Amino acid sequence: MSKKLLLGIFLACITFSISAQDYFFKKFHPFNPEVPSPEEFLGYGIGDRHTRHDLIVAYLTKLSEVSDRASIHQYGQTHEGRKLVILTITSPQNLNNLEQLKQKHLQFTDPSQTPTNYDELPIFINLAYNVHGNEPSSSEAALLTAYTLAASNHPEILNYLDKGVIFIDPTINPDGRDRHTQWANMYQGNPLVADPxxxxxxxxxxxxxxxxxxxxxxxxxxxxINPESRGKLNWYHDWYPNVVTDFHEMGSQSTYFFEPMKTNGSLNPIMPKENYEDLNNLFGDYFSKALDSIGSFYFTKEVFDGTYPGYGSSYPDLQGGLGILFEQASSRGHKQTTDFGEITFPFTIRNQYTSSITTVKAAVENKAMLRKYQQDFFKSGLTNASKSRIQGYTFGDDYDANRVKAFVDKLLLHKIDVYKSGNRFVVPTRQPQYRMVQTMFETYDKYRDSVYYDASAWSLANFYNMKYSPVNNLNLGEKVTSTENLVNTQAVQRSEYAYIIDYDDYNAVAALNYLQSKGLVLSSAFKPFTVKTTVGNKRFNYGALVVPVSLQQKKDADSVYQLVQEAQQKFQVPTYSIPSGYSVQGVDLGSRYISPITKPKAVMLIGQGTRSYEAGEVWHLLDTRVHMPITKVPMRNFGGLDLDKYNTLVMVSGSYHFSESQFNKIKDWVSKGNTLITIGTASEWAIDKKLVTEKLTKKEKDSTATVERKPYVDAPENIGKESVGGAIFKVDIDVTHPLAFGYRDTTIPVYKNNSVWLAPSKNAYATVGKYSKNPHVDGFITAKNMEENLKPSASLLVSEVGSGRVVLFADNPNFRGSWYGTNRLFLNALFLGDKIEVPE
Known part of the structure; x- marks a missing residue:
């Protein structure tokens, strides 16, 4: 075959490939033929199939190899080992000088510097896609956007490349995306099936x-909490982009949403008004024109809000950037019937692609204003801090260094300055990240709105049950730059008698599990005591872990010492060598109040009807912090499950529909002496089905009361505000109860985002946690919910069933993997549940 004929075939293929994708980017011809289009690379047109993440990464890698406009960077990897990448695209000249441009750009985020060349530097834009794995249109749009920017020679695109640096993060959630991609492609019909x-x-x-x-x-x-987010945050604080996109999908019967959002919920939001009003309205004009030009319908200023600072569209707002939310009606597959006809996958992709290019356009055309805004943002942070009477916050915990370490790690990840002064930590308010300091420590009780898309409370210090105080005078001490050597426990000495692990430390449960997994038998102290150690007398709190040496059946003293050393070094828990069991004060080590701990054999019900978020939080906690396996059994397999293999069953929130025989199976199993742990609506289920004798808090409705007539249009707002979307409350706990071992304070903050109201038990010893007399800490709740539901209710109960027990959590102790302050309650239920007896 001649070279001329080969060239003709090659050009014909290129012509076909481009024309087949003209639905997306016809206006941006001509394209460089040496840069392969997504269709050429993948072997199918965008929208014909759902693209796997490895192919997305491979295509972007190819662009970085063939285009002098592009380079690729891996910023992390997922739990399942998938790469997290960012493709940088700009003009060749900008790309060759990227490090110098970056340093000049970062000067605008440093309040101590005063550059004024706002319009000289290219604007930094982060196009971020697919944080929710089954909202797939945006990652496909990312491929089209990357190709357009890497290959188009249209003057408009060349101008964007000259005046902008675009960072494309194609898939923030690769594990979830591939789970959905497999599903959608597996069930794709030929011809396509539009039936919902x-x-x-x-x-x-x-x-x-x-x-x-x-x-x-x-x-x-x-x-x-997750490597995807930690990797992205490290990248983010290295670059501080001026504009960040957050592409999503919503129900198929909707249209398209872009900002401006609903009115911000906070009465005095910590982000500047210019952000959520001026900038969003400015960009909104661009998006409306672009979508009008392709005939797409859309809406703004409804439903969504940016109150919670942990979204991809709100976190950039607290870093001097502009975060922008997009929501596309989903085809939930390749084609689906809606009230307006059929919505197709390519249609959803085109809207996301159009918004991507339009974001670049708006950013480039307003780059001087955006850069000055970012500069003013960080300067105003210092100004606002100077106006506040609070000069800083101090925090710490004398008994739990590892929980403090975890909190410090979070502060440092967000580039918050932290100092150590004696045994306390200090966070000054006067620093560039002042608004993040506010986010971590400030609490609120007044709001301009009452219905929230997500949480209305996020003061992170409370997540960690961190005791903190605002201060007016600072003694900073030494700056903390790493948590690497923040916890240094004194190496335990060898003992022929016993070792004691301080149970107040967050990592004590992980150490307990480690030693149990190695075959050691440990005991828990059900009363405090003071005992002589090799470093002096030491008072131990409820729950202290005792490792006897001579009582270990299969381990000699050397083996026990080696394992105890390993546990201490691995988890950095305070561990002490004990020469004698005779206590200085309190019970002796041979007391019946020093009780052996049974190794948990835990199973959790998952699958249809259960709340995957809560199940995942349990799994994550045990996997990543306790390193303990838990058997996850789908509901469809419960009928054939041999429950007698386990001593602990976890039921998270959900809708449980057991047959009579399945219900009796659970009840009989608990009655044999086992422990059932229920969370949220699973606790309601246990009460409703009379598995336990506890009750729900209910106020009888007055059937004779006149119902007030209200406007129909206000129904969503009026009904919505009665839900508890996410707020923080104080709970009084019984620190002598095994479920509360490891706590010193009788009051702890808990997170509530449900309407589960448990009545305090009629048994005087069964209410482990009850909401305080004045419970509000942070977040929105109606006065009715506060007075009629929350205040009379319990947060944590234990109810006896035969020889066993049910531990009922009204609130989720493991919420979003972040509630270090309440994790211990759940872990105690796992490890100490069988030790709980409910006295009559």
Whole structure:
């Protein structure tokens, strides 16, 4: 075959490939033929199939190899090992001088510097896609956007490249995306099936929205629990982009949403008014014109709000940037019937692609204003801090260094300055990240709105049950730059008698599990005591872990010492060598109040009907912090499950519909002496089905009362505000109860985002946690809910069933993997549940 004929075939293929994608980017011809289009690379047209994440990464890598406009960077990897990448696209000249441009750009985020060349530097734009894995149109749009910017020679695109640096993050949640991609492609019909009842449009639990541990990564920017978020935050604080996109999908019967959002919920929001009013309205004009030009319908200023600072569209707002939310009606597959006809996957992709290019256009055309806004943002942070009477916050915990360490780690990840002064930590308010300091420590009780898309409370210090105080005079001490050597426990000495692990430390449960997994038998102290150690007398609190040496059946003293050393070094828990069991004060080590701990054999029900978020939080906690396996059994398999293999069953919130025989199976199993742990609506289920004798808090309705007539249009707001979307309350706990071992303070903050109201038990010893007399800490709740539901209710109960017990949590102790302050309650239920007896 001649070279001329080969060239003709090659050009024909290029012509066909481009024309087949003209639905998306016809206006941006001509394209560089040496840069392959997505269709050429993948072998199918964008929108014909759902593209796997590895192919997305491969295509962007190819662009970085063939285009002098592009480079690729890996900023992390997921729990399942998938790459997290960002493709940088700009003009060749900008790309060759990127480091110098970056340093000049960062000067505008430093209040101590005063550059004024706002319009000289290219604007930094982060196009971020697909944080929810089963909202796939945006990652496909990312491929089209990357190709357009890397290959188009249209003057408009060349201008964007000259005046902008675009960072494309194609898939924030690769694990969830691939879960959904497999589903959609597996059930794709030929011809396509548009019927909404088809399997293609109805994923099975847990669906693809969440990551490996079923976390919603769009709530994780502030909490930073997962590697996807931590990697992105490290990248973010290295670059501080001026504009950040956050592309989503919503129900198929909707249209398209872009900002401006609903009115901000906070009465005095910590972000500047210019952000959520001026900038969003400015960009909104661009989006409306672009979508009008392709005939797409849309809406603004409804439903969504940016109150919670942990979204991909709100966190950038607290870093001097502009975060922008987009919501596209989803095809939930490749084609689906709606009230307006059929919505197709390519149609959803085109809207996201159009908004991507329009974001670049708006940013480039307003780059001087955006850069000055970012400069003013960080300067105003210092100004606002100077006006406040609070000069800083101090915090610490004398008994739990590892929980403090985890909190410090979170502060440092967000680039908050932290200092150590003696045994306390200090966070000054006068620093560039002042608004993040506010986010971590300030609490609110007044709001301009009452219905929230997500949480109305996020003061992170309370998540960690961190005792903190505002201060007017600072003694900073030494600056903390790393948590690497923040916890240094004194190495335990060898003992022939016993070792004691201080149970007040957050990592004590992980140490307990480690030693149990190695075959050691440990005991828990059900009364405090003071004993002589090799470093002097030491008083131990409820729950202290005793490791006897001579009582270990299969381990000699050397082996026990080696394992105890390993546990201490691995988890940095305070551990002490004990030469004698005779206490200085309190019970002796051979007392019946020093009780052996049974190794948990835990199983959790998952699958259709259960809340995947809560199940994932349990799984994540045990996997990543306790390193303890838990068997996850789908509801469809429960009938054949041999429950007698386990001593603990976890039921998270959900809608449970057991047959009579299945219900009796659970009841009989608990009655044999086992422990059932229920969370949220699972606790309601246990009460409703009379598994336990506890009651719900209910106020009888007055059937004779006159119903006030209200405008129909106000119904969503009036009804919505009665739900508890996420607020923080104080709970009084019984620190002598095994469920509360490890706590010193009788009051702790808890997170409530449900309407589960448990009545205090009629048994005087069964109410472990009750909401305080004045319970409000942070967040919105109606006066009716506060007085009629919350204040009379309990947060944590234990109810006896035969020889066993049910531990009922009204609130989720593991919320979003972040509630270090209440994790211990749940872990105690796992490890100490069988020790709980409910006295009559």
């Amino acid at each position: 009842a088809d399997a293609e449009h109805n994923e099975y639990w847990p669906m693809g929205r969440t990551n490996h541990y079923w976390f919603d990564l769009n709530r994780d920017w502030l909490l930073a």
